Amino acid sequence: MKFFPGFPASEILYNEDGSVKGVATQDMGIDKEGNQKDSFEPGIELLGKVTVFAEGCRGHLGKQLIEKFNLSEGKDPQQYGIGFKEIWEIEDKNHEEGMVMHTAGWPLDNNTYGGSFMYHAENKQVFLGYVIGLDYKNPYLSPFDEFQRFKTHPAIKKIIEGGKRISYGARALIEGGLQSLPKMYMPGALLVGCDAGTLNMPKIKGSHTAMKSGMIAAETIIENIKEKKNLSIYEEKFKKSWVYEELHRARNVKPSFSWGLILGIIFTGIDQILFKGKLPFTLKHKHADHETLKPANEMPKIEYPKYDNIFTFDKTSSVYLTGTNHADNQPVHLKLKDPNLPISYTLEKFDEPAQRYCPAGVYEVQKENDVNKFVINSQNCIHCKTCDIKEPSQNITWVTPEGSGGPKYGNM
Ligand SMILES: Cc1cc2nc3c(=O)[nH]c(=O)nc-3n(C[C@H](O)[C@H](O)[C@H](O)COP(=O)(O)OP(=O)(O)OC[C@H]3O[C@@H](n4cnc5c(N)ncnc54)[C@H](O)[C@@H]3O)c2cc1C
Ligand code: SF4
Numbered sequence: 001m002k003f004f005p006g007f008p009a010s011e012i013l014y015n016e017d018g019s020v021k022g023v024a025t026q027d028m029g030i031d032k033e034g035n036q037k038d039s040f041e042p043g044i045e046l047l048g049k050v051t052v053f054a055e056g057c058r059g060h061l062g063k064q065l066i067e068k069f070n071l072s073e074g075k076d077p078q079q080y081g082i083g084f085k086e087i088w089e090i091e092d093k094n095h096e097e098g099m100v101m102h103t104a105g106w107p108l109d110n111n112t113y114g115g116s117f118m119y120h121a122e123n124k125q126v127f128l129g130y131v132i133g134l135d136y137k138n139p140y141l142s143p144f145d146e147f148q149r150f151k152t153h154p155a156i157k158k159i160i161e162g163g164k165r166i167s168y169g170a171r172a173l174i175e176g177g178l179q180s181l182p183k184m185y186m187p188g189a190l191l192v193g194c195d196a197g198t199l200n201m202p203k204i205k206g207s208h209t210a211m212k213s214g215m216i217a218a219e220t221i222i223e224n225i226k227e228k229k230n231l232s233i234y235e236e237k238f239k240k241s242w243v244y245e246e247l248h249r250a251r252n253v254k255p256s257f258s259w260g261l262i263l264g265i266i267f268t269g270i271d272q273i274l275f276k277g278k279l280p281f282t283l284k285h286k287h288a289d290h291e292t293l294k295p296a297n298e299m300p301k302i303e304y305p306k307y308d309n310i311f312t313f314d315k316t317s318s319v320y321l322t323g324t325n326h327a328d329n330q331p332v333h334l335k336l337k338d339p340n341l342p343i344s345y346t347l348e349k350f351d352e353p354a355q356r357y358c359p360a361g362v363y364e365v366q367k368e369n370d371v372n373k374f375v376i377n378s379q380n381c382i383h384c385k386t387c388d389i390k391e392p393s394q395n396i397t398w399v400t401p402e403g404s405g406g407p408k409y410g411n412m
Contacts (some may be wrong), residue, residue, distance in 0.1 A: 001374065004025060004046075006403050007022035007025040007026065007043075007044075007054075007062060008025065008026050008400035008401075009024070009025055009026075009046070009281070009310070009400070010023075010024060010025060010026035010043065010060075010061075010399070010400045011024040011061075012061050012064060012065065012152060012216050013045060013047070014215065015188065016324065017187070018187065019139060019188035019189075020051050020065070020186065020188035020189035021047055021051075021184075021186030021188065022045060022046050022047035022048050022051050022363075023045075023046050023051060024035060024043045024044065024045050024046070025043040025044050025289040026030070026043050026400055026402060026403075027040070027041070027042050027043045027045065028040065028041040028043075028402055029041055029402075030330065030331055031314075031329050031330065031331075031403070032129065032329055032330065032332070033143060033333055037329075039158075040177070041229060041278055042169070042400075046370070047122060048191065048219075049188075049224070049225055050055040050188060050190060050213070050220075050221045050225075050231065050399065051188060051189045051190075051223060052189070052190050052191075052192055052217050052221075053065065053099060053189060053192070053195050054191075054192045054195055054210075054304070055151075055184040055195045056171075056193065056194045056195060056212065057084070057171065057172045057173055057174040057194040057195075057199075057385060058079065058080065058172055058174070058279065058385040058388055058389055058398075059191075059195040059396060060398060060399055060400055061072075062191055062195035062196070063388075065186060065189065066182050066191075066311035067185075069183070069186040071182035071183040071184075071191075072180070072183075072279060073183075074181060074202075075179065075180050075181065075243060076179040076284050076285040076286075076287055077180065077286075077287060077288035077289075077291075078174065078176045078177060078180040078182075078197060078285075078288065079133070079134075079174075079175040079176040079177075079180060079254060079285050079289065079384075080134040080172050080174055080175055080176075080289050080386060080389045080390075081113075081131045081133050081134055081137065081172065081173045082085070082131055082132055082134055082143045082170060082172055082173070082226070082357070082359065082386050083129060083131040083170065083172070083173045083203075083204070084127055084129055084130050084143070084144070084147040084168075084169070084170045084359065085127060085128070085129035085131070085167075085168075085169050085170075085172055085306060085412060086127075086128050086129070086165050086167060086168050086218070087123055087125055087126070087127055087128075087161045087165070087166050087167040087411060087412070088126050088128060088160050088164065088165050088166065088171075089123075089125055089163055089164050089166055090124055090125070090126055090160055090162070090163035091124075091157060091162045092124060092165070092299050092326060093135070093196055094159045094160075094162070095116050095120055095126070095349045096120050097120050097121070097122060097311060099118075099119075099120040100118070100120075101116075101117070101118040102115060102116065102117050102118075103115055103116045103263065104116075104265065105148070106148075106153060107146055107149045107150055107153070109130065109257045110128050110196075110260050110262065111137070111261075112133065112136045112137075112138075112263040113132070113133030113135065113136075113254070113257045113258075113261075114130065114131060114132040114133060114146070114324065115129060115130070115131060116128075116130045116131075116150055116156075117129050117130075117200065117204060118127060118156070118159070119161075119183065123131060125166075126159065126160070126163075127159070128147060128156070129147075129342050130146065130147040130150050131173060131204060131412060132146060132287040133254075133257070133289075134149075134172070134357075134389055134390050135258070135285065135287065135289045135292045136292065136293075137258075137292050137293060137294045138200075138293075138294065138299040138300070138302065139293050139294070139295075139296050139350040139353040139356075140210075140298060140299060140300070140301050140351065140356065141302060141350055141353075141356065142273065142302070142304060142356035142357070142360045143282055143355075143356075143359065143386075144170070144315060144356075145302075145347070145355060145356075148304075148307065148311075148312040148313065149305065149312070150166040151311045152222055152305070152311055152312065157302075157311060160311060161222070161311075161403070165313065165321070166204055166321070166411075167321055167409075167411055167412055168313075168322060169320040169407060169409050169412045170210070170318075170359035170360070170382060170384045170386075171382075171383075171384045172384050172386050172389055173194070173199060173201075173206070174194045174197040174199050174206075175216075175250050176197055176200065176254070176285055177197070177199075177200075177201055177202040177250055177253075177254060178244075178247045178248055178250075178282075179251060179255070179283075179284060179285055180197055180285060181197050181198070181247070182197070183235065184196045184234060184238065185220075185232055185234045185235060185326070186231075187231075187386070188231075189410050190217045190220065190221075190231065190234055192210065192214045192217050193206065193209070193210030193211075193213055193214065194206050194210055196213065198210055198212075198213050198247065199245060200246055200250050200251040200276065201250060201253060201254045202254075202268070202272070203248050203250070204248065208267045209243045209246065210241045210245070212241060212242070213238065214236045216222045216234060216238055216243075217234060219237065220234040220237060222403045238399045248277065248337075249272075249276065249277030249278070250277060250283055251283075252267075252268075252271050252277070252279060252281075252283045253268050253272065253283065254398075255283035255284060255285050256268055256271070258285075258286070258290075265384065270275060275276065277283075289389055290389065290390055290392050290393075290394055291392075291393060293350055293353060293390075293392050295313065295349050295350065296349065296350050296351040315359065315360060316361065318359075318360075319361065319380050320358045320380060322360075322378075322382050322407035322408065322409070323381050323407060323408035323410075324405065324406060324407045324408075325379075325405050326378060326379040326380075326381065326401055326402075326405035326406070327379075327403075327405060328379055330401065330402045330405075331402075332376055332378045333378055333381065333398065333399050333400065333402075334362065334376050334378050334381065334387065334396055334397075334398060334399075335396070335397045335398075335399055335403035336376075336395055336396060337394075337395050337397070338372075338393075338395055341362075341373050341393060341395045342354070342365075342374035342375070342395070343374055345393070346391075346395070347372060347374075348394075350392055352365050353390070353392070354387055354396070356392065357386050357387070357390050358384075358387055359382065359384055359386065360380045360381060360382045360383050360384070361377065361380060361382050362376060362377050362378060362387075363375070363376060363387070364377065378401070379405075381398075381401070381404065381406070382407045382409075383398075383406045
């Protein structure tokens, strides 16, 4: 077995019959204008009898496969959230190793889906996080600032008071569950984990289900190669596994929160505690997340408090903690289908929400000689994929950047 760390798979390769042949890694050493630098190294082709795509939530190649092979046909639109996580080292007296806390709601309003987690880990550390559904409606909402504000709640503040923030991260999560799970096999390839959407949303846990889907994929490939069985057995095996049972039980939680926080909590209590997820119907996800924003002039502006640099911090100092370091002179990996749209349409209609939904401050609208200009600071991108999901016209596509310049989440 060979590993190629630091070489993203950037292209899907196909056989003449249309089946997946493998992937190509990215050419390295290309400058902003597309010219080869001294460090140029061409990408390589990695071919296999079966290719397994495991890029995590909103995979760049997975998204293309889902579209090309129409894998989401008959499924509900996929749902996403943006999750934030910080690690804090806290005072001994506030630390209770093993303590777990989950909350729903505050500081979000009742119509916006979100909740927090706090795990007291070893070495006086707490893992603190907040997840916000990307189906929110107000373009003035800033998920990053909601998370910062969350830490000022007295119940949280008293735990982290006197402590020190040591890590920050943000990443989209895939939340559609069973209703939105695409077909996971296609000629020559399989999707596993969050590239398909196997996360258990109410638990905010997807590592165990991703691993299990990978194990089922491995069994499938062995039977495919040795016994010439069709790759469709992957889904048959998946449906017989505990992952399917777990996702089936969880399936109605997320859609019920589209009725608001209170009704969502009441329904979830009945569904999960009384009926153990076995109610005889399945609620639907009605909209894709990029369709849910209302025009800015119909929504209230949100004024977020200033950062105090004790509990709350700005995006610049937060991104610094991620260790993100994209070389300046490389092609921008956030592609605009129409470069004029952010100013000519999205700014006017939605006050360009990319300025707020990006948790790394990549997008800015700057005035130059009194003319608005859309600026992409791609070197700050922490690869969360939120822009690719939430941009109302689907005008932004995240593609794999060169090398290993993304966030270094060693201890996350
Ligand atoms: C804030 C937050 C908290 C969470 N907390 C928990 C928790 O407590 N417990 C839990 O079980 N789950 C948790 N999850 C969910 C969990 O992280 C995911 O469900 C899980 O990591 C999915 O595993 P995966 O292997 O499918 O994808 P990932 O873990 O995302 O791995 C995909 C890997 O592929 C790489 N990659 C992507 N594209 C390419 C490409 N084109 N070429 C090469 N490499 C590529 C990525 O860099 C990444 O390393 C949390 C998620 C978030 C955002
Ligand atoms: S540019 Fe997009 S992918 Fe990168 S950090 Fe911002 S929202 Fe996330």
